[in-house]
Amino acid sequence: MSADEPVKTAKTEGTDWIATIWNFLTSLKLVVILLLILSALSIAGTVIEQNKPLQEYYRYYQPGTVALFSKLGLFDMYHSWWFVACLSLLALNITACTMDRYRGIMAGMRKRNLILDEKLSKSLQNLTTIRYALPLDAVEKKMVELAGKEFPGKPVVTAAEEGGSHYFFEKGKYSRLAFFMTHLSILIIFLGALIGSFFGYKGYVNIFEGETVSQVETRAGKIQNLNFQVKCNTFNAEFYASGMPMDYRSDLSILQNGKEVVRKTIRVNDPLTFEGVTFYQSSYGGQPDQVAIEAVSRDGSVKGTVTAPFGRVVDIPGMAEEVEAADYQEHFHLPDGSEGGRAVGVNIYPAKGGAPAGVWLLVNDPEYDKRRGGDTYFRVRDLKLKKYTGLQVNRDPGEILVWLGSILLIAGIMIAFFMSHKKLWISLRTDNKGRSELTIGGTANKNRDAFAREMEQMIQSLKEVS
Amino acid sequence: MTNSLLFGIATFVYFFAMVLYVSYLAFRSEMLGKVASRSMLGGVVVETAAIGMRWYESYQMGIGRAPLTNLYESLAFFAWTFAVIYLVLERKFKIRTVGAFVAPFPFLIMAYAALNPNDIQPLVPALKSNWLISHVVSCFVGYAAFAVSFGVSILYLFKAGSEKRSPKSAGSFWDFLPSSSGLDEIGYKTIAIGFPLLTIGIVTGAFWANVAWGTYWSWDPKETWSLIVWLIYAAYLHARITRGWRGKRAAILSIVGFAATIFCYLGVNLILSGLHSYGSAS
Ligand code: HEM
Numbered sequence: 001m002s003a004d005e006p007v008k009t010a011k012t013e014g015t016d017w018i019a020t021i022w023n024f025l026t027s028l029k030l031v032v033i034l035l036l037i038l039s040a041l042s043i044a045g046t047v048i049e050q051n052k053p054l055q056e057y058y059r060y061y062q063p064g065t066v067a068l069f070s071k072l073g074l075f076d077m078y079h080s081w082w083f084v085a086c087l088s089l090l091a092l093n094i095t096a097c098t099m100d101r102y103r104g105i106m107a108g109m110r111k112r113n114l115i116l117d118e119k120l121s122k123s124l125q126n127l128t129t130i131r132y133a134l135p136l137d138a139v140e141k142k143m144v145e146l147a148g149k150e151f152p153g154k155p156v157v158t159a160a161e162e163g164g165s166h167y168f169f170e171k172g173k174y175s176r177l178a179f180f181m182t183h184l185s186i187l188i189i190f191l192g193a194l195i196g197s198f199f200g201y202k203g204y205v206n207i208f209e210g211e212t213v214s215q216v217e218t219r220a221g222k223i224q225n226l227n228f229q230v231k232c233n234t235f236n237a238e239f240y241a242s243g244m245p246m247d248y249r250s251d252l253s254i255l256q257n258g259k260e261v262v263r264k265t266i267r268v269n270d271p272l273t274f275e276g277v278t279f280y281q282s283s284y285g286g287q288p289d290q291v292a293i294e295a296v297s298r299d300g301s302v303k304g305t306v307t308a309p310f311g312r313v314v315d316i317p318g319m320a321e322e323v324e325a326a327d328y329q330e331h332f333h334l335p336d337g338s339e340g341g342r343a344v345g346v347n348i349y350p351a352k353g354g355a356p357a358g359v360w361l362l363v364n365d366p367e368y369d370k371r372r373g374g375d376t377y378f379r380v381r382d383l384k385l386k387k388y389t390g391l392q393v394n395r396d397p398g399e400i401l402v403w404l405g406s407i408l409l410i411a412g413i414m415i416a417f418f419m420s421h422k423k424l425w426i427s428l429r430t431d432n433k434g435r436s437e438l439t440i441g442g443t444a445n446k447n448r449d450a451f452a453r454e455m456e457q458m459i460q461s462l463k464e465v466s
Numbered sequence: 467m468t469n470s471l472l473f474g475i476a477t478f479v480y481f482f483a484m485v486l487y488v489s490y491l492a493f494r495s496e497m498l499g500k501v502a503s504r505s506m507l508g509g510v511v512v513e514t515a516a517i518g519m520r521w522y523e524s525y526q527m528g529i530g531r532a533p534l535t536n537l538y539e540s541l542a543f544f545a546w547t548f549a550v551i552y553l554v555l556e557r558k559f560k561i562r563t564v565g566a567f568v569a570p571f572p573f574l575i576m577a578y579a580a581l582n583p584n585d586i587q588p589l590v591p592a593l594k595s596n597w598l599i600s601h602v603v604s605c606f607v608g609y610a611a612f613a614v615s616f617g618v619s620i621l622y623l624f625k626a627g628s629e630k631r632s633p634k635s636a637g638s639f640w641d642f643l644p645s646s647s648g649l650d651e652i653g654y655k656t657i658a659i660g661f662p663l664l665t666i667g668i669v670t671g672a673f674w675a676n677v678a679w680g681t682y683w684s685w686d687p688k689e690t691w692s693l694i695v696w697l698i699y700a701a702y703l704h705a706r707i708t709r710g711w712r713g714k715r716a717a718i719l720s721i722v723g724f725a726a727t728i729f730c731y732l733g734v735n736l737i738l739s740g741l742h743s744y745g746s747a748s
């Protein structure tokens with residue numbers, strides 16, 4: 001540290017214990033330890049799966065362990081009181097450090113020491129004096145030109161008492177603010193996350209093709225009303241030949257007072273935002289709309305056919321029984337555990353009244369119901385599905401702060417690492433033998449070895465001036 | 467496929483470069499050193515062609531995507547960034563002697579990549595994003611910088627040890643290496659390159675997750691591990707500001723940081739589960 005550098009803010013005065021707490025909060029040791037503790041704690045949550053239903057944990061752990069972990073908050077550890085306490089301590093630590101350094105950084109940006117005086121000269125390691133046979137103004141011209149390459153902008157010139165002038169160049173003064181940028185940005189991100197969790201919500205909604213919703217269910221299980229309606233015009237899923245998903249897209253409309261105000265096709269990676277609420281393509285599915293059911297006799301002749309709207313009990317023409325398509329599964333599990341594909345759960349109401357019999361009919365295996373026995377079995381002749389799109393719905397008023405903080409953080413780190421506040425002093429005068437004498441010295445608050453090389457080069461070129 | 471052939475040649479050239487770097491350290495001939503650096507550069511050139519070719523071939527197949535999306539491709543890209551970063555630093559800091567300890571990585575990474583399936587698969591919807599490239603590239607250049615710092619830090623520990631044992635032994639093997647304070651400085655500077663890149667990688671990743679899934683941070687294992695890595699290097703940077711934490715302790719933190727990096731990159735996929743799925747076989 002050179003004489004030109006501001007000294008770290010002096011130890012806080014006042015009652016001893018306040019000073020002790022302040023010194024604890026502003027110490028770099030605390031930062032290092034806190035950052036390492038946070039990283040060590042974070043590991044736990046990647047090893048223990050988080051936020052699963054409690055009964056799932058019993059499959060992996062002893063009941064006693066589950067009780068203990070649950071009590072310690074290890075199943076939702078990133079929201080546990082001790083993790084949040086560590087984050088709060090970090091926020092406090094950053095706040096205290098920023099306050100502690102504020103004066104020093106501001107002082108460092110002030111123009112001081114415009115003159116290469118004796119005290120300053122002593123502190124500069126690269127102080128060099130060069131003498132020329134040229135007249136003073138010729139040296140000045142060349143010098144300003146050379147220094148101007150590294151330090152654009154006009155130098156501050158002060159006339160020296162004993163003749164000649166002092167020149168003060170500086171560059172990158174504002175890079176000192178990088179400290180505030182990096183550290184305050186973290187507080188801004190924290191603030192954004194807090195605002196999001198208190199004033200935002202994450203929800204979920206399924207919308208059938210052609211239907212409109214105006215409410216979503218939040219993760220917390222509450223119903224959230226929207227100030228507008230969302231309509232799903234169509235949903236499409238496309239697949240590669242290998243069966244891998246290629247594209248999911250929903251054509252959505254936003255309606256206000258029954259009028260369409262926005263229409264957009266959303267995909268994964270391309271959501272729709274309206275009035276601060278964002279809709280993300282998240283899942284999809286189908287529910288039977290109409291099921292054509294056939295009653296077949298053992299010999300294979302069709303006894304009757306009906307097209308049943310889902311969930312309604314209907315007569316089968318020519319038969320005494322009634323049927324209802326009541327349930328649907330996209331991936332039906334056969335009794336042997338294998339996958340049976342799409343299946344419709346049908347209730348068959350006996351002709352003489354009484355409780356219905358429930359059977360599963362497989363779409364891909366029409367003869368599946370035959371094994372039930374009896375002289376009539378049922379099969380699905382046609383299945384019309386009503387598709388729905390599954391949307392994640394978010395409102396996060398804090399998000400903008402998170403991105404603002406992120407940008408500040410990146411910019412601040414870049415500036416902190418790759419820029420520095422450089423100062424250059426040059427004095428010109430005529431020495432007692434009538435020669436022009438130039439004295440030069442400089443400092444940088446960071447990357448000092450790179451600066452030393454730059455200075456060396458500049459001094460070399462100054463020496464070559466003739 | 468032409469790209470596979472080119473990747474194969476690149477692997478071989480990296481192997482050759484590794485042998486040369488080790489010979490350079492053993493025989494201390496400047497000539498060998500120059501050839502070693504040139505071969506590493508040759509490996510980079512061939513691999514650049516391989517990556518470009520793979521990109522081009524994906525378009526020919528009608529898939530058309532950046533070659534950065536499965537384990538094979540990410541390892542190959544990691545080897546590439548590693549070699550590039552190392553060559554840049556070798557030039558900048560004149561640390562060719564470190565090469566023997568660092569140059570084996572591109573070969574080893576490529577050899578490991580070769581164990582993984584390398585067919586060009588189309589992308590699932592979540593990966594179709596312009597954020598993919600900026601996210602992956604910044605993370606991986608950051609990782610490569612950390613890897614170089616790791617190599618240099620290990621060397622620092624040996625070198626500092628040898629300086630302690632025999633402060634003035636001239637002509638010993640260790641004298642050929644940069645001084646311990648030089649290694650300490652290089653270890654720091656490489657992290658100063660990696661840290662901003664990792665920060666960009668995490669932020670672009672969060673932004674992408676927000677666009678794709680509607681949450682910028684969900685504490686999934688991959689995200690959390692990238693945060694762990696970030697916290698360790700942040701601790702490193704602050705530790706270095708305090709007196710007494712340079713040198714040995716800083717080197718150890720750099721080594722721990724890189725161990726966490728490797729776990730974040732490979733361990734999470736192989737051992738833990740999460741959204742970032744390219745470690746699984748399918
Ligand atoms: C996650 C939290 C933090 C991050 C990411 C962070 C990041 C950084 C970065 C990137 C630098 C620049 C390093 C350099 O200039 O060489 C830095 C410097 C610094 N940080 Fe932090 N920091 C964090 C927390 C803290 C805290 C809590 C304190 C309070 C004690 C602190 C105090 C400092 C100090 C004193 C410097 C040196 C500034 C200078 O050289 O002028 N940091 N930090």
